[in-house]
Amino acid sequence: MPKQDHESAVQLDEIDRHIIQLLNKNGRISFTDLAKEIKLSRVAVQARIHAMVESGVIECFTAVINPEKAGLHLSAFFNVEVEPKYLQEVAENLSKDPAVSSLYHMTGPSKLHMHGLFKDNREMEAFLEKRLYPLPGIMSVDCQILIKRYKSRIGMKL
Amino acid sequence: MPKQDHESAVQLDEIDRHIIQLLNKNGRISFTDLAKEIKLSRVAVQARIHAMVESGVIECFTAVINPEKAGLHLSAFFNVEVEPKYLQEVAENLSKDPAVSSLYHMTGPSKLHMHGLFKDNREMEAFLEKRLYPLPGIMSVDCQILIKRYKSRIGMKL
DNA sequence: GTTGAAATGCTGTGTAC
């Protein structure tokens, strides 16, 4: 867990960015190989990575799963309009839901933007009826279904 | 690279799901520790992970970066309406843009849903003016700015 | 699926510069 969690930028140099780029491509690369690639000693690379984890620049290492192949054939994006006074409560509730993969508070009329992953239509309907609609202050929900994933998170610029 | 890339589901059992869950929490856990946690031999665990990478269930391993701390203070979501005949061209073009972190083709009037990460307002404006608006067939763009990230991808259900 | 074993490579730690 990172020690500092205030959302301020951390000063990163070109070497840090290069390390991040390589870790982004392969999160399980050994420190030894990473050090060879960026032409720095292993200890120095480990120290930099450790520092970036501590400062929260690197949040964690994870496996990227293909939802479709894991049996989640339905991806949907929701814009949820919530009465402001219930926003926090609704957001915390939805965050805990395993079907919700991402949840953001946005500017604009539909404050909450949500991504959901479902096995099928039946499961999505159950989610809407039993989990989303019963929440307090839900004023409107619009839903768009994913047709094709052109690009997905991996490899940010920096 | 996965050998099969047709988007069909792969049969996963409870042990596979458990492995995915642990790899999701810590993508750099050693096979040895993973094997201890799920009470299976190292060789069996490695074989299962290897099979899931080959079949494309596990797309890759990666580092999750906090954009804010990496100096990308502005996250924005765009709904882009494109003339259908230019959709493919526009999508391919935008996919290559380093500022675009996610790009999806959705149902609904605004076919393309896009997430962008920018250092600041100035950079976003430059992206809009120089990269997005000049593309062919762009009919409308609406943009929402991220206020707060409640939940972000990590740890899907399965 | 399991265990065991051997060679090789990786990690954590410490020292000295």
Place this chain on the structure above:
DNA sequence: GTACACAGCATTTCAAC
């Protein structure tokens, strides 16, 4: 930051079950 060394683990690849 580098270089080196050392012990302890981890990984790869066998073989045998």
